[in-house]
Amino acid sequence: MIDVLKAERMSKVVVTAPKSFIEPVIGELYRFNAMHIISHVKSELDIGSPLESASRISEILVVVRALISKLSLQDEARLSNGFRALGVKNFAQLAKAVRLLQEDVNSRLEDAKRIGDELKVLDSKVSILSVLCGLPLSLEAYVPYSSISAFVGFVDSPELLRSELSVQTDEFELFSSGAKFVALFVPNSFRDRASGLLSANGFSELSLSLVGGLKGSPSLALDSLRARRSSLLKSQESISRQLVRLSQKWHDFLLLSDAFLSAELEKAESPLRFASSQNIFVVSGWVPDSGVDMLLQRIAMVTKGSVDVVVEAPHHGEDVPVKLSNPAQVKPFEFFMNLYALPRYWEIDPTVFMSFTFPLFFGIILGDVGYGAVTVFLLLFLSRKFPSAAPLAKVVMPAAFSSMFFGMLFGEFFGFEELFGFEIPHVISRVHQIKEMLMVSIAIGLVHVNAGIILGFLNELRHGLRKAVLVKGSWLVMEAGAALLALSVLNVVALPSYFGALLLVAGFVMLLLGEPMEVVEIPGIVSNVLSYSRLMAVGLASVGLAVVVNGFVEDFASSGGLMLIPAILVGIVGHSLNIALGLLGGFLHSLRLHYVEFFTKFFKGGAIPFQPFGKKIEEVF
Amino acid sequence: MAETGLIAIGAGLAIGLTAIAAGIAEKEIGAAAIGAMAEKSESFGKGLILTVIPETLVIFGFVMAFLIIGLAE
Numbered sequence: 145m146i147d148v149l150k151a152e153r154m155s156k157v158v159v160t161a162p163k164s165f166i167e168p169v170i171g172e173l174y175r176f177n178a179m180h181i182i183s184h185v186k187s188e189l190d191i192g193s194p195l196e197s198a199s200r201i202s203e204i205l206v207v208v209r210a211l212i213s214k215l216s217l218q219d220e221a222r223l224s225n226g227f228r229a230l231g232v233k234n235f236a237q238l239a240k241a242v243r244l245l246q247e248d249v250n251s252r253l254e255d256a257k258r259i260g261d262e263l264k265v266l267d268s269k270v271s272i273l274s275v276l277c278g279l280p281l282s283l284e285a286y287v288p289y290s291s292i293s294a295f296v297g298f299v300d301s302p303e304l305l306r307s308e309l310s311v312q313t314d315e316f317e318l319f320s321s322g323a324k325f326v327a328l329f330v331p332n333s334f335r336d337r338a339s340g341l342l343s344a345n346g347f348s349e350l351s352l353s354l355v356g357g358l359k360g361s362p363s364l365a366l367d368s369l370r371a372r373r374s375s376l377l378k379s380q381e382s383i384s385r386q387l388v389r390l391s392q393k394w395h396d397f398l399l400l401s402d403a404f405l406s407a408e409l410e411k412a413e414s415p416l417r418f419a420s421s422q423n424i425f426v427v428s429g430w431v432p433d434s435g436v437d438m439l440l441q442r443i444a445m446v447t448k449g450s451v452d453v454v455v456e457a458p459h460h461g462e463d464v465p466v467k468l469s470n471p472a473q474v475k476p477f478e479f480f481m482n483l484y485a486l487p488r489y490w491e492i493d494p495t496v497f498m499s500f501t502f503p504l505f506f507g508i509i510l511g512d513v514g515y516g517a518v519t520v521f522l523l524l525f526l527s528r529k530f531p532s533a534a535p536l537a538k539v540v541m542p543a544a545f546s547s548m549f550f551g552m553l554f555g556e557f558f559g560f561e562e563l564f565g566f567e568i569p570h571v572i573s574r575v576h577q578i579k580e581m582l583m584v585s586i587a588i589g590l591v592h593v594n595a596g597i598i599l600g601f602l603n604e605l606r607h608g609l610r611k612a613v614l615v616k617g618s619w620l621v622m623e624a625g626a627a628l629l630a631l632s633v634l635n636v637v638a639l640p641s642y643f644g645a646l647l648l649v650a651g652f653v654m655l656l657l658g659e660p661m662e663v664v665e666i667p668g669i670v671s672n673v674l675s676y677s678r679l680m681a682v683g684l685a686s687v688g689l690a691v692v693v694n695g696f697v698e699d700f701a702s703s704g705g706l707m708l709i710p711a712i713l714v715g716i717v718g719h720s721l722n723i724a725l726g727l728l729g730g731f732l733h734s735l736r737l738h739y740v741e742f743f744t745k746f747f748k749g750g751a752i753p754f755q756p757f758g759k760k761i762e763e764v765f
Numbered sequence: 766m767a768e769t770g771l772i773a774i775g776a777g778l779a780i781g782l783t784a785i786a787a788g789i790a791e792k793e794i795g796a797a798a799i800g801a802m803a804e805k806s807e808s809f810g811k812g813l814i815l816t817v818i819p820e821t822l823v824i825f826g827f828v829m830a831f832l833i834i835g836l837a838e
Contacts (some may be wrong), residue, residue, distance in 0.1 A: 483810035578831060671821065678824045685827075732817060739814040 146602055149492045151751075152469040155436050156182075156458060157430040161441060161451040166425050167195065168446040170411050173427070176439055181429040181757045182466045184419040192415030192425055199234065201412055204239050205405040207246050212398050214249060215391035230400055234427035238401065245394060245528035249387070256383045259376050266373050269354050273369065276355070276362040278321025283313040283358050283365060293335040295342055296474075302326045312337065325350075407759060414757065430458075430465050430754070455614040460606070464489035467754035474499040484739055485749030490606060492599050494747060498738055501592065502539070505734035507546030508585075509683045510726045511574065512690070514558035516547030518723055524703050540731065547730075558719060559690025574680070574687055581680040589676025592737070593669065594620070596745030603667075603746050614658025619669065622651030672741045682733050686726045693718030772837045776830040783826025790819035 147153060157179065161169055173179055184191055233237045238705035276283070284292060291601030299305050302320035305328075309316050317329040317339070330338045358365045419426040431439055440453055458464045466486045468478050470493070477499040487493045510516065523544060527537035555561055555570025562568060574581055597619050604612035631637045655662055693715065743749075798812030 484814070485811070579835075582828065582831075639831060671825075674828070675824065677820050677828050678821075680825045681824050732813070736817050739810075740818060 146492065146605075147483040149327040149496065150489060151466040151487060151489055151493050152754075153433045154180075154430040154458060154489070154754075155433055155438065157431045157436060158426060158454040158456075160424055160426045160453075161443075161447050163420070163423055163425055165451070166415065169427070169443060169451075170195075170414050170582070172446050173414075173439075173441045174407070174411050176435070177758040178435045178756045179427075179431050179439065179758075180431040180754050181417050181427060182551070183212050184426070184428070187419075189419035189421055189426065192418040192420035194415055198409065198412035200235060200239070201405055201409045204235070204242055205402070205409060206399045207242050208398055208405060209372075210244060211242070211249060211394075212402060214253065215387065215394070215398070217223050217391060217395055217398060232406065241397075242401065245398075246392075252383055252390075254603060256380060256387075259314060259380045259383070263297065263373065263380070263743075265354065266369060266376070269358075270366065270369055270373070270477060272350065272352065272355050273358075273362045273366040274543075275321075275325055275350065278325060279319045279327055279362075280328065281319065282361050283355065284360075287356075288350055291332055292329050293332055293338070295326075295330075295338065295347070295349070296352060297326065297342075297347055298324040299326050299342065300346040303658055305341065306343075308341055309338070312341075333481050368628060400694045410758075429757070432754075458489065461490070461598045463752065465754040466751035468493055468495060470495050470499075477502065478536065479539050480611055480735070480738070481536050484743070486753055487747065487749055487753040488751045490614075491603055491748060492746065494599065494743065495737075497595070497599075497742075499542075499727065501742075502738065503543040503546035505590075505679060505737055506540075506543035506730045507548075507550040508588075509638060509690050509733055510543075510547045510556045510686060510730040511550030511683060512556045512558065512687075512726075513551035514556075514719075515690075515723050515726060516544050516549075516551050519544035519547060519727060522723075543730070543734075556687065556690075559687055559694050574683055575691070578680065578684065581666070581684070582677055584675060585676050588679060589673040589737075589741070592676065592742055593625070593672050596742045600746030611658060615662070618651045618654035618658060620651075621654060622648055622666070623669075624644050625651055665739035672744075675741055676737060678737070679734050682729050686722060686729065689722045689725070690719065693722060770836050771803040772833055776833040779833060780823070780826045783822045783829075786820040787819045790822070791816055794819070 159169065173181075230238060230241075233243055269379040276286075286296060288294070302324065305322075305326065308319050309318065309328075313330075313334055315331050315334060319327045327343070328338060355365070365401070415425065417427075419428075436455055440455070443451055443453065466489055468481065468486070470478060473497050477495050480498055480502070481487065481493070481495055507516075510519070520541065523537045523541050527534045551557065553571045554574045556574070557563060557568060560568070561573065561575065562571070572580060572584075597616055601612050601616035604615050625644050625647030627644070628637070628639065628647060629641060631640045632641040632644055652663075652666075655666075696718065697711050697715040700707045700714060795816045798808070798816050801808045802812055
């Protein structure tokens with residue numbers, strides 16, 4: 145009965161079959177996509193070895209992935225229904241097609257690289273020649289002479305250099321162009337002194353080695369280089385166009401191959417998780433009860449009956465992978481379990497309870513019709529704009545509606561309790577009936593914490609009724625004792641006060657017998673229940689802030705005229721800030737009341753998630 | 766009249782001191798939680814919960830402050 149509240153029930157299935165059937169069985173398990181394989185640990189039986197095809201598949205896969213990155217294809221890889229979608233018949237054909245494409249792409253990429261390198265050299269040549277163009281010399285003039293030394297480069301001031309040179313000798317030829325460029329020719333005998341003078345003038349040499357092979361006038365050489373450059377640019381463009389065409393043409397093929405080969409590789413490597421001997425292999429794994437019959441049928445079909453299948457229920461306390469199963473309306477709230485920890489297989493899954501109490505607490509904290517409405521629109525916008533935030537939006541949405549509902553109970557609209565002089569009708573006012581709100585909050589806490597204890601009782605039942613009564617029932621007895629004691633001391637009930645005290649001690653002794661360590665938590669339960677006063681406190685703080693903002697707005701607005709502008713600004717900024725704070729506070733505080741106060745009474749958590757082997761095959765044509 | 770002033774100071778102390786205490790406690794836990802998250806990002810949920818545990822102190826402070834203010838009536 146309680147199983148309804150737990151994660152999906154599983155069975156352990158152990159399939160033993162001859163090795164000749166390993167491929168069809170793997171294929172069937174993959175398509176079935178509902179078996180959490182238990183990896184075999186080496187025992188008398190060895191770990192299986194990958195199928196022969198594994199290395200071939202991974203070879204092709206490496207090439208395909210390289211091509212995908214070279215052609216910079218980006219897209220979600222879809223799963224194909226096999227060779228048919230790729231237009232090939234088998235791995236050999238696929239490998240051939242991929243290899244041809246690889247050659248094609250690589251030769252083009254090499255061409256592009258060669259052209260790029262040549263362009264780089266060309267550009268440096270062009271920049272040297274365009275400097276040389278300024279001098280009335282042909283390129284042959286710069287080739288090394290036997291008796292003359294040439295210096296080509298830049299100095300701080302050509303005129304200063306000329307005057308300094310002429311002081312020392314008149315056997316020199318100095319050409320200059322622009323503000324700094326010079327070509328100096330001197331006899332070898334004067335070479336050292338010339339070089340000294342040059343460096344005193346801040347000389348930096350222009351290396352001509354790149355243009356060494358060129359002849360004739362620099363400007364003519366420059367023209368031919370520029371012509372070559374534009375033709376190179378053209379072919380570079382055409383190559384990149386070809387690459388774009390290739391990537392468009394092979395886009396689907398490559399992505400489908402990637403998906404297909406990845407799947408095939410996963411299948412081919414799956415025997416690493418099996419046990420195997422000379423002639424047989426053994427796969428064991430967890431399968432949801434609802435799928436067991438279907439799996440048995442399918443396996444019997446592909447192995448033509450020569451298979452041994454054992455189905456057994458999980459042993460008590462075994463680590464069973466957990467797949468939460470909740471109705472569609474509750475499903476979004478599994479988000480909170482994933483955020484915290486998955487309940488263990490043997491535990492009650494509290495998602496159902498959270499789907500009810502989370503919006504309740506959130507609504508009480510952020511109970512304002514206006515704020516709730518803004519939150520609803522904000523969430524609609526968020527989930528449309530950022531699909532990744534959708535799971536979060538789905539759990540906060542009911543909470544936002546609950547805010548609006550409690551806003552009506554509290555009679556609040558953006559912090560106002562009256563609009564245009566009329567009081568908004570309310571059931572209870574958060575601002576004026578603080579004591580009542582405190583009582584309500586603590587009453588909710590009492591119910592919630594005790595619900596947790598009862599769930600803990602149900603969880604403990606699997607260890608026997610005695611244990612459950614001692615460990616969890618004792619808390620209820622103690623609470624009843626404390627309540628009775630208080631009521632009789634206050635003379636509300638006409639009972640002698642030792643009656644309650646006796647009950648309190650009885651509960652204490654029960655807990656001591658059941659779980660002595662938990663005795664230290666007795667004061668904790670009081671603070672747990674009192675902690676629910678945050679439902680009132682955080683809410684009141686939020687209303688307080690809203691009232692302050694409204695006060696400012698009214699002050700500004702009452703001056704009229706231009707002061708309406710700051711009034712509107714303060715209103716928008718203040719309320720936005722308060723909504724942001726309220727959302728954060730409402731979310732965190734309600735979450736915390738669950739995780740800290742509620743869960744600690746029954747929840748252990750920490751199960752491994754159910755990860756079925758395989759994928760649902762999606763047909764692509 | 767003087768008594769009302771003292772009551773107000775008492776309420777202020779109740780909430781202010783608890784807030785400081787909660788802040789000091791959360792500082793340490795928060796730093797450790799961020800450290801854990803850097804190692805293992807799944808620990809976000811647990812880290813968040815552990816970090817907010819001490820803020821019950823402020824809630825209690827708030828309730829006490831409210832009860833103290835009630836003395837003035």
